[in-house]
Amino acid sequence: MNNWLDIIQQLLFPPTCVLCGSAGQTGRDLCLPCREQLPVNACCCPRCANPLAAADADRLCGRCVARPPAFDQVYAPFLYQEGMRHLITGLKFGSRHAHARLLGQLLAEHVGRHALMPDCIMPVPLHRARYRKRGFNQAIEIARLIASETGTPLDLYSCRRRRATPHQAGLTSKQRQRNIKSAFELIVPVHYRHVAILDDVMTTGSTVQEMALLLKGQGVERVDVWVCARA
Structure with missing residues (x-):
């Protein structure tokens, strides 16, 4: 039942990227190019997630x-x-x-x-x-x-x-x-x-x-x- 409701909702109100206005993808209000441009916290302290230099990856921050x-x-x-x-x-x-x-x-x-x-x-x-x-x-x-x-x-x-x-x-x-x-x-x-x-x-x-x-x-x-x- 919920799947049908989701399908109907997407047909009536298709997802639209909230950042650029293009068609959203994978059922989200976000397009793929904007998703790829989001700033990922790729290298960070494993305890507090404070951004670190790549050389300090997987190390606790000071x-x-x-x-x-x-x-x-x-x-x-x-x-x-x-x-x-x-x-x-x-x-x-x-x-x-x-x-x-x-x-x-x-x-x-x-x-x-x-x-x-x-x-x-x-x-x-x-x-x-x-x-x-x-x-x-x-x-x-x-x-x-x-x-x-x-x-x-x-x-x-x-x-x-x-x-x-x-x-x-x-x-x-x-x-x-x-x-x-x-x-x-x-x-x-x-x-x-x-x-x-x-x-x-x-x-x-x-x-x-x-x-x-x-x-x-x-x-x-x-x-x-x-x-x-x-x-």
Whole structure:
């Protein structure tokens, strides 16, 4: 039944590339030339996915060696550049929800190939004030698609942001750490062994670090981070 609905939908509303307007391919709103131009995070730290020079492939970056993060591994298939930046900012600040579907498909493809599936996906929560202003949480919109495609449970309620922190953009790494400190809380006990925190983009990692510390403190054994792009 779902296959027939998908076929009918594609006949009535054929996929169109959200980057150039050409016909989409493989059922996605993305054409092959634009897909090939997306900035791939091909060489990165295996722990935090920070981009590295090719000579340093598969080595931990200096930051992870000096101060290992609370999370275990970051999966970030793209760099926050060019077309990927357009997709993420269009969703977050332009309410282009078709971008969420495409970003979710691309990230689901990556984690499906490379990641061990967790007990649940936990999107980074927005504070209720920002949620009311924006009208949606971009991390949740992406996570819904991934949960559907991978069959992984989605947890939207265990963790909440208890402080309305200022935007992280434009802050230094230390300012980001202070800004996000103790911003999250678990409102119900969690009994997961393995959680994947999901967000749209990771810059310094301060936000996911704070969530990972919280989860590890409640007995979660492994915390991965799934993001569409690494800045």
